[in-house]
Amino acid sequence: MTATPPAVPDRQRHVEDELVRTVLASFHNTPDARLKELMQGLVRHLHAFIREVRLTEAEWQQAIDFLTATGHLTTDRRQEFVLLSDVLGASMQTINVNYEATAGATEATVVGPFFVEGSPEIALGGDMAAGAPGEPCWVEGTVTDTDGNPVPGARLEVWEADEDGLYDVQRDDGHLTARAHLYTDEQGAYAFWGLTPTPYPIPHDGPVGTLLDKTARSPLRASHLHFMATSPGLRTLVTHIFVEGDSLLGSDAVFGVKDSLVKRFESSPPQPPPTRSRARKHASPQPRSPHQTQKTPSTSLDDCSGRTRRSRCRHCSCSGRSSAAARSGTAHSRTAERRGRWTGR
Numbered sequence: 117m118t119a120t121p122p123a124v125p126d127r128q129r130h131v132e133d134e135l136v137r138t139v140l141a142s143f144h145n146t147p148d149a150r151l152k153e154l155m156q157g158l159v160r161h162l163h164a165f166i167r168e169v170r171l172t173e174a175e176w177q178q179a180i181d182f183l184t185a186t187g188h189l190t191t192d193r194r195q196e197f198v199l200l201s202d203v204l205g206a207s208m209q210t211i212n213v214n215y216e217a218t219a220g221a222t223e224a225t226v227v228g229p230f231f232v233e234g235s236p237e238i239a240l241g242g243d244m245a246a247g248a249p250g251e252p253c254w255v256e257g258t259v260t261d262t263d264g265n266p267v268p269g270a271r272l273e274v275w276e277a278d279e280d281g282l283y284d285v286q287r288d289d290g291h292l293t294a295r296a297h298l299y300t301d302e303q304g305a306y307a308f309w310g311l312t313p314t315p316y317p318i319p320h321d322g323p324v325g326t327l328l329d330k331t332a333r334s335p336l337r338a339s340h341l342h343f344m345a346t347s348p349g350l351r352t353l354v355t356h357i358f359v360e361g362d363s364l365l366g367s368d369a370v371f372g373v374k375d376s377l378v379k380r381f382e383s384s385p386p387q388p389p390p391t392r393s394r395a396r397k398h399a400s401p402q403p404r405s406p407h408q409t410q411k412t413p414s415t416s417l418d419d420c421s422g423r424t425r426r427s428r429c430r431h432c433s434c435s436g437r438s439s440a441a442a443r444s445g446t447a448h449s450r451t452a453e454r455r456g457r458w459t460g461r
């Protein structure tokens with residue numbers, strides 16, 4: 117869908133066409149063929165945009181000021197450019213282009229600005245919340261390839277916002293909470309305690325927030341839990357699971373919702389969990405065997421009172437245990453073109 121370009125006199129159109137040709141030609145000798153394609157494509161579309169909307173000099177300067185402010189706010193803990201890409205739908209469209217829809221495979225979605233390297237390792241059945249406030253949620257699923265074969269030893273990174281709508285990196289205490297990694301067992305199965313996802317606003321105190329405000333858009337994201345699944349020989353999958361019934365599913369600020377990723381979360385009365393461990397380990401570069409993870413000490417409900425000073429011990433007093441069947445993604449092999457599927461159970 118494109119807008120009809122405004123009519124301009126022939127002489128004026130010739131001047132503008134000539135500049136496009138000149139700029140395109142300036143990239144003609146680019147040694148890297150892909151870089152040449154990217155830059156010439158960018159020039160064609162950028163000039164078409166400028167000409168279509170008849171961009172004023174004041175608007176151009178405003179755009180420069182906006183991008184400058186975006187850069188000034190970006191640090192290793194605040195990625196305003198990722199936010200900008202997200203709210204423009206560019207992140208999601210890039211994912212769409214690179215992860216073709218495959219029957220039976222879990223769909224990918226945005227990584228978002230809050231993934232960080234170096235998450236703690238938890239055992240199967242462990243607790244990734246680590247004291248973050250929120251309602252406990254039991255999550256379990258299975259990682260398979262697209263042929264349905266279990267993927268043992270797959271590494272899962274999981275991260276989410278707490279019930280205050282904040283990720284750990286948005287707090288100043290330096291603690292990693294509500295994020296962890298774990299490895300699937302020999303059946304490709306995984307299970308862990310997390311938090312029932314809640315809606316939260318993307319950071320909107322910067323230029324991207326100003327943009328949303330001026331365009332009457334909400335900064336809220338639909339409730340979700342982040343996953344990243346990796347396994348040698350399989351393509352990495354980055355995805356979410358969303359909460360069925362969330363009123364924000366149709367207006368997610370970063371366009372990350374896909375119907376196949378919306379899951380039912382069930383509440384149940386307080387009861388002892390199937391397994392649970394607070395043991396958190398240092399990250400290991402190699403998958404741990406299921407036998408090793410089973411040796412991790414587990415804990416019971418009895419000893420988790422006073423777990424966090426920010427809120428009551430929700431592991432003891434929650435209204436119920438939630439469960440989510442995580443159905444997830446495509447894993448295209450980089451080397452053997454083996455296609456993977458990450459399915460829930």
Ligand SMILES: [Fe+2]
Binds near residue numbers: 340
């Ligand atoms: Fe998120």
